[in-house]
Amino acid sequence: MPYSTEDKKKAITRLRRIKGQVEALERAVEAGTECRLLLQQIAAMRGAAGGLMAEVLEIHLRETIGSPEQAHQPSVSADQTDDIMKILRAYLK
Secondary structure, three states, X not given: OOOOHHHXXXXXXXXXXXXXXXXXXXXXXXXXXXXXXXXXXXXXHHHHHHHHHHHHHHHHHHHHHOOOOOOOOOXXXXXXXXXXXXXXXXXXX
């Protein structure tokens, strides 16, 4: 869970964006918008949710594994954590 004020603010911003996308999709469905446009909106929502998931996962990894700046004896370097996050971001797309 994002604990810092900055992390919380970023997560809330992403959640509000997703909420807006969901509301827009609901209006589009009610209006009878054609399927290809609905699919575009759904894909955008999925991307936004994936971005939020990656962000929260990164926070969790940094809190769990630790970062060299915060830990007395880091077991995993910042570069290693970054590599893990790159792999996970690619997987979550």
